[in-house]
Amino acid sequence: xxxxxxxxxxxxxxxxxxxxxxxxxxxxxxxxxxxxxxxxxxxxxxxxxxxxxxxxxxxxxxxxxxxxxxxxxxxxxxxxxxxxxxxxxxxxxxxxxxxxxxxxxxxxxxxxxxxxxxxxxxxxxxxxxxxxxxxxxxxxxxxxxxxxxxxxxxxxxxxxxxxxxxxxxxxxxxxxxxxxxxxxxxxxxxxxxxxxxxxxxxxxxxxxxxxxxxxxxxxxxxxxxxxxxxxxxxxxxxxxxxxxxxxxxxxxxxxxxxxxxxxxxxxxxxxxxxxxxxx
Ligand code: AMP
Numbered sequence: 402x403x404x405x406x407x408x409x410x411x412x413x414x415x416x417x418x419x420x421x422x423x424x425x426x427x428x429x430x431x432x433x434x435x436x437x438x439x440x441x442x443x444x445x446x447x448x449x450x451x452x453x454x455x456x457x458x459x460x461x462x463x464x465x466x467x468x469x470x471x472x473x474x475x476x477x478x479x480x481x482x483x484x485x486x487x488x489x490x491x492x493x494x495x496x497x498x499x500x501x502x503x504x505x506x507x508x509x510x511x512x513x514x515x516x517x518x519x520x521x522x523x524x525x526x527x528x529x530x531x532x533x534x535x536x537x538x539x540x541x542x543x544x545x546x547x548x549x550x551x552x553x554x555x556x557x558x559x560x561x562x563x564x565x566x567x568x569x570x571x572x573x574x575x576x577x578x579x580x581x582x583x584x585x586x587x588x589x590x591x592x593x594x595x596x597x598x599x600x601x602x603x604x605x606x607x608x609x610x611x612x613x614x615x616x617x618x619x620x621x622x623x624x625x626x627x628x629x630x631x632x633x634x635x636x637x638x639x640x641x642x643x644x645x646x647x648x649x650x651x652x653x654x655x656x657x658x659x660x661x662x663x664x665x666x667x668x669x670x671x672x673x674x675x676x677x678x679x680x
Contacts, residue, residue, distance in 0.1 A: 402484040404491045408498050408539055414490060415453065415540060423450035427542035427569075428488075429533060432456035433473040433587035437577035439486045441546045444574050446487035453540055454483055455492040457499070461507075462528030473590050492540070499535060508534045510564075514557045516648045517661060518672065521638050529554055530561045537567045545569050550576040550584055552659060552674045553648055576673070578604065584673045596667040599632040603662055606630035607675035610642055610660040614677040620651045620658070623677065627660055637664040645676060654678065 405411045415425060426449030428441045434456075445452045456479055463469035476493070483491055507527050513519075514526035537545070547555045559571050577585045582604030583597070592600060609630040613623040624642045631640055644651045645659035658677035663670065 402480070402488050402491055404480065404493060406493050406495055408494075411453075411490070411492055411539060415451070418451040419541075424544070425449060425540065425542045426452045427536070427540050427545045428452070428454045429536055429545070429547075430454060430456055431458045431472065431587065432479050433475050433590070434479045434482050435577075435585045435587065437548055437550060437585040439482060440574055440577050441548060442483060442486040442488055444572060445544065445546045448544055448572070451489050452487060453490045453492055453542065454488045455494060455536060455540075457494045457532070459499075459528055459532045460496065461500070461531055462525050464522060464524055467522075468588075468591075473587055494536075499532065507531045508561060508565075510557045510561050513553070513560055513648050516553075517639055517641075517643070518553045518663065521663060526554070526557050530557055533558050534561060534565060534567075537562070537569055542569050544572055546572045546574060548576060549573050549674070549676075550586070551672070552645070552661065556646070556648060576675075582608075584671075586671065588669055588671065591667075591669040593667055595634075596669060599634040600666045600671060602630060602632040602635065603664075603666075603671065603673050606640065607660045607662065607673060611675055611677050614642075614654060614658060619654060623658075623660070627662070631662070631664075635664045635666050637662070638670075639663055642677065 426445030428445050430438050458472045508530040509527050510530050519526050555573050562571055583600055606627045610623040610627040613626040620642045628640050640662050642651050642660050645657040651658050659674055660677055661674045663672045
């Protein structure tokens with residue numbers, strides 16, 4: 402595995418691989434890697450000849466007061482894990498190259514990016530779409546791999562990819578969970594032992610919604626089952642059953658359904674989701 406920091410060098414390495422006929426797979430991350438991230442890398446490894454992984458804690462997707470400065474970082478540990486998972490090229494972007502002096506161009510995805518996470522973090526998806534578009538422009542991957550854990554992020558990236566005609570195929574892999582059901586997240590490191598226990602009710606709540614739909618209940622009943630199961634210790638931002646494609650509230654069970662959760666456990670904001678109904 403080689404590590405590259407400069408855009409020019411990265412473009413050169415990718416161009417050289419492409420000239421050899423290599424198919425390029427790309428996995429963007431913010432680092433502090435866990436097995437969920439590594440599953441993305443393994444998926445990219447299976448379908449591509451050159452696997453590029455970026456680690457960049459992207460300032461524009463954090464609002465003032467969020468955890469940008471405190472976001473956990475472990476560049477050495479991440480590099481060891483990535484080499485073992487089959488990453489060929491580790492890209493560590495420099496903030497001054499991604500956001501040069503005078504930077505003034507943002508990608509705003511309307512509609513889907515304004516609801517749920519977009520409503521609670523109004524500048525978040527603008528930062529995500531902007532940095533992903535920048536990376537797509539630099540790396541020009543054939544395929545980019547994202548996690549279902551951030552379902553709305555994937556939906557926003559898919560919309561942006563279609564609208565801007567990036568030739569990149571967007572692949573999604575299922576959410577990786579700890580043995581007790583908690584979705585893996587770099588932010589889990591913030592949880593106290595008590596928080597960690599309360600947080601288990603999130604997965605239970607999503608499963609309750611799934612069980613309700615499987616038993617033939619309607620959307621309101623599934624939503625109610627979910628909300629009832631969440632620990633009272635959690636400050637819920639939303640716990641809803643929505644249309645998995647539009648991110649609008651779901652009406653009937655004939656739609657593609659997704660149970661979505663966001664809320665604060667102690668001082669840590671967590672998100673999770675689960676597709677409902679027949680796969
Ligand atoms: P992050 O480093 O949190 O920005 O995440 C980078 C990528 O890893 C995104 O595509 C996430 O959706 C994905 N990811 C994060 N957690 C998980 C998980 N538990 N399972 C699968 N993918 C994940």
